[in-house]
Amino acid sequence: MKLETDEAMRLSSSNAEAESADAFLQRLQRLVQIAGSANALAKRSGISQSGIQRYLKGGEPTRKMLITLAECTGVSLVWLMTGKGNEVERQAPQVKDDDVYAYVPLYDARCSAGSGAWNERSRVLVELSFTRYSLRKKGLTPSDLACLRVDGDSMTGLLEDGDTVMIDLSRNALEGEGVYVVMLDDHLYAKRLQRDFDGSVRVISHNKEYQPIIVPRDRLAELHIIGRVVWAGGWMV
Structure with missing residues (x-):
C-alpha cells in the first residue's frame, strides 16, 4: 500500500488540473455501489454517514480517508485518486460479496x-x-x-x-x-x-x-x- 500511495500522490499532483470534480464524484459513487449503499459504505469504512455524504456532495477527503475508502472496498488507490489504471487490483472484494x-x-x-x-x-x-x-x-x-x-x-x-x-x-x-x-x-x-x-x-x-x-x-x-x-x-x- 505504501508504494501505491506514493504513486497515487505523484499521479494526483500531475493530473490535478486535468481531473474534473465530476469524474472523482463518479468514482465515489462507484464505491457506494460496491458497498451497497452510502450507509453501508460508512459502516464498512468507519467514516461517519455525515462524512460520506459530505464527500458525495463535493467535499474533498483527506489522503487518510482516501486510503481507508480504497482498502475497505478493495479498489486501487491510484484509480480512486486519479482515475488511472484498473479499478480493482486484488480479489478480496469478490470474496466479501459472495453468497455465503x-x-x-x-x-x-x-x-x-x-x-x-x-x-x-x-x-x-x-x-x-x-x-x-x-x-x-x-x-x-x-x-x-x-x-x-x-x-x-x-x-x-x-x-x-x-x-x-x-x-x-x-x-x-x-x-x-x-x-x-x-x-x-x-x-x-x-x-x-x-x-x-x-x-x-x-x-x-x-x-x-x-x-x-x-x-x-x-x-x-x-x-x-x-x-x-x-x-x-x-x-x-
Missing part, C-alpha cells in the same frame, strides 16, 4: 461504564464473518449490524469483559425487555432494559453488585438506544 458470508464491522468503541462513546471517531478494527444463512434465519440484515466489545464487569455472568456483541442498529427503540447498547449521559453501555408500569425504564446490570438505573418517563429522550444486542461471543478461558 456477510462481513460485520467491529468498531473500536467499547461498551463501558466510563468514557466509551459511539461517535464519528470510531473506526473499524476488523470485519467479522457470519454466514448469510445464519443471519437470515434470525431475520437480520447485514447492513444493519455492527459489533462492539464489552468493557467492565457490570454484565458479568452474561457478558464478560472483552466479549464482543453484535447489535442490530435498526432496532433502536425499546420493543420489549432485552439487552441493548445504549448511550446515557455520554456513556456507552450494554444493559438490560425493562419498562416499568409508570412509563420509566430500568437500565439493569446482570452483576447484582450494580444497582439499576431508573430513567424517568420525562427523561426518556436522554436514553439513546443504539441497537439491540442479537449475538455475543467471547473466550471460554
Whole structure:
C-alpha cells in the first residue's frame, strides 16, 4: 500500500488540473455501489454517514480517508485518486460479496461504564464473518449490524469483559425487555432494559453488585438506544 500511495500522490499532483470534480464524484459513487449503499459504505469504512455524504456532495477527503475508502472496498488507490489504471487490483472484494458470508464491522468503541462513546471517531478494527444463512434465519440484515466489545464487569455472568456483541442498529427503540447498547449521559453501555408500569425504564446490570438505573418517563429522550444486542461471543478461558 505504501508504494501505491506514493504513486497515487505523484499521479494526483500531475493530473490535478486535468481531473474534473465530476469524474472523482463518479468514482465515489462507484464505491457506494460496491458497498451497497452510502450507509453501508460508512459502516464498512468507519467514516461517519455525515462524512460520506459530505464527500458525495463535493467535499474533498483527506489522503487518510482516501486510503481507508480504497482498502475497505478493495479498489486501487491510484484509480480512486486519479482515475488511472484498473479499478480493482486484488480479489478480496469478490470474496466479501459472495453468497455465503456477510462481513460485520467491529468498531473500536467499547461498551463501558466510563468514557466509551459511539461517535464519528470510531473506526473499524476488523470485519467479522457470519454466514448469510445464519443471519437470515434470525431475520437480520447485514447492513444493519455492527459489533462492539464489552468493557467492565457490570454484565458479568452474561457478558464478560472483552466479549464482543453484535447489535442490530435498526432496532433502536425499546420493543420489549432485552439487552441493548445504549448511550446515557455520554456513556456507552450494554444493559438490560425493562419498562416499568409508570412509563420509566430500568437500565439493569446482570452483576447484582450494580444497582439499576431508573430513567424517568420525562427523561426518556436522554436514553439513546443504539441497537439491540442479537449475538455475543467471547473466550471460554
